[in-house]
Amino acid sequence: MRSSRTPSRACLAALVTAVGLFAAGTGTAHAADTPLRDLAAAKGKVIGTAVTGSKLTGTYGDIAGAQFSSLTPGNAMKWGTVEPTQGSFNWSEADQIVAFAQAHNQQVRGHTLVWHSQNPSWLTNGSWTSAQLGSLLQNHISTEVGRYKGKIAAWDVVNEPFNEDGTYRSTLWYNGLGSGYVASALTWAHAADPDAKLYINDYNVEGVNAKSTALYNLVKSLKQQGVPIDGVGLQAHLILGQVPATLQQNIQRFADLGVDVAITELDVRMALPADSTKLAQQAADFKSVVAACAAVARCVNVTVWGFTDSDSWVPSTFPGYGAATPYDENYAPKPAYHGIAEALGGSTTTPPPTGACTAAYSVTSQWNTGFTGQVTISCSGASLSSWKANWTFGAGQQITQAWNATCAQSGAAVSCANASYNGSVPDGGSVTFGFNASWSGSNPLPTVTLG
Numbered sequence: 001m002r003s004s005r006t007p008s009r010a011c012l013a014a015l016v017t018a019v020g021l022f023a024a025g026t027g028t029a030h031a032a033d034t035p036l037r038d039l040a041a042a043k044g045k046v047i048g049t050a051v052t053g054s055k056l057t058g059t060y061g062d063i064a065g066a067q068f069s070s071l072t073p074g075n076a077m078k079w080g081t082v083e084p085t086q087g088s089f090n091w092s093e094a095d096q097i098v099a100f101a102q103a104h105n106q107q108v109r110g111h112t113l114v115w116h117s118q119n120p121s122w123l124t125n126g127s128w129t130s131a132q133l134g135s136l137l138q139n140h141i142s143t144e145v146g147r148y149k150g151k152i153a154a155w156d157v158v159n160e161p162f163n164e165d166g167t168y169r170s171t172l173w174y175n176g177l178g179s180g181y182v183a184s185a186l187t188w189a190h191a192a193d194p195d196a197k198l199y200i201n202d203y204n205v206e207g208v209n210a211k212s213t214a215l216y217n218l219v220k221s222l223k224q225q226g227v228p229i230d231g232v233g234l235q236a237h238l239i240l241g242q243v244p245a246t247l248q249q250n251i252q253r254f255a256d257l258g259v260d261v262a263i264t265e266l267d268v269r270m271a272l273p274a275d276s277t278k279l280a281q282q283a284a285d286f287k288s289v290v291a292a293c294a295a296v297a298r299c300v301n302v303t304v305w306g307f308t309d310s311d312s313w314v315p316s317t318f319p320g321y322g323a324a325t326p327y328d329e330n331y332a333p334k335p336a337y338h339g340i341a342e343a344l345g346g347s348t349t350t351p352p353p354t355g356a357c358t359a360a361y362s363v364t365s366q367w368n369t370g371f372t373g374q375v376t377i378s379c380s381g382a383s384l385s386s387w388k389a390n391w392t393f394g395a396g397q398q399i400t401q402a403w404n405a406t407c408a409q410s411g412a413a414v415s416c417a418n419a420s421y422n423g424s425v426p427d428g429g430s431v432t433f434g435f436n437a438s439w440s441g442s443n444p445l446p447t448v449t450l451g
């Protein structure tokens, strides 16, 4: 029997909506935002991104050109790319990136000349004497650096020479040429382009530790010997919430040796799915890295390793991890973008959302002791990869059963999380879940928030 307490049809149909936490832009940064490259320039810094040449059109090209003052070819200048067969060269992607950079008044960071990875198979499978290996390396450096002479601001000449304990990594180069390969490579690069800044680049050298101290000692020794070394690259492939506390101190100690420092491959990976808490932490992480660089005069460049989550090495290398860059897969700037901007002196207020996800609560049927409710989460100009719908019952209602979500109630507070199969709400899409609950006295409609 329906009691007199049954809500009216109008009330049954009433929807309570609340703006969710996940708001996103529509492809580029908010129109009022100053581009990152202008913010960086005002601080005397360069802001860069790694790029894939074939993607430099459309929105990807627009953002790469508008927001960044430096490009690093993610793969296009590696030996395996430029000389896949001995004596047969493919410069097409590298040339394309250099031309794009010139057209957009951007620097290019050359990456990378001497590495243990992404070498051509003819090189790694060959059996070489030390003299042959030295001559191959010298020719490679002379050819590549010479080709782009005057067009490359800085070269990552030597990449990842150290183990975590600060000993030299066992590589083709170290094993064949000894530790002197580092000085030789720098010297050959300098001969081919005396104006390019020459760097040694490595990962896990952001904080003060055994590996960064080995790098420090090497740079100090190279400087003492008069070897042309201009800078160190701290790759900064970081994990959420783990920016080393000694980052700025470490940058400063290299600067005090008389070399420049660049953050060369910044990204901050997280366990997927991303949520608002993780994205806020990521923004804080990007901000603190950029702020540490901004605080040291000789820290000249911060480069992100891909600016969009659709062009990041992380998901394929660390399954289950991703969302590591400042723009999402649809080119909407994430909180991390604003973290970078804030560290460069940009707006400290997040721009008003141009899109949002909202939650609508309704009672679909009601009887004397119970009712069925449903919540529909809809996104427009934004999207979700997971969700939680939260509300507080105002009159003692108690959830007894839920479907298409996992609901927990503590006192009057209800929190419903997505099921394994419906966490994703695309832009323009919606997801609905339902529940049964008990009521007595009255059954007011709560306000639902997304978290």
Ligand code: G3I
Binding pocket: 074, 075, 117, 118, 159, 235, 265, 313
């Ligand atoms: O181009 C081929 C494509 O034809 C093929 O279908 C596909 C199938 O796997 O592979 C493609 O090559 C991939 C290449 O990236 C281009 O996308 C390789 O498999 C993949 O291993 C390679 O990964 C690169 C990685 O270096 C190799 O170690 C990443 O893109 C690149 O971002 C990454 O960059 C390095 C820096 O150079 C040095 N520091 C660490 C950083 C992250 O690993």
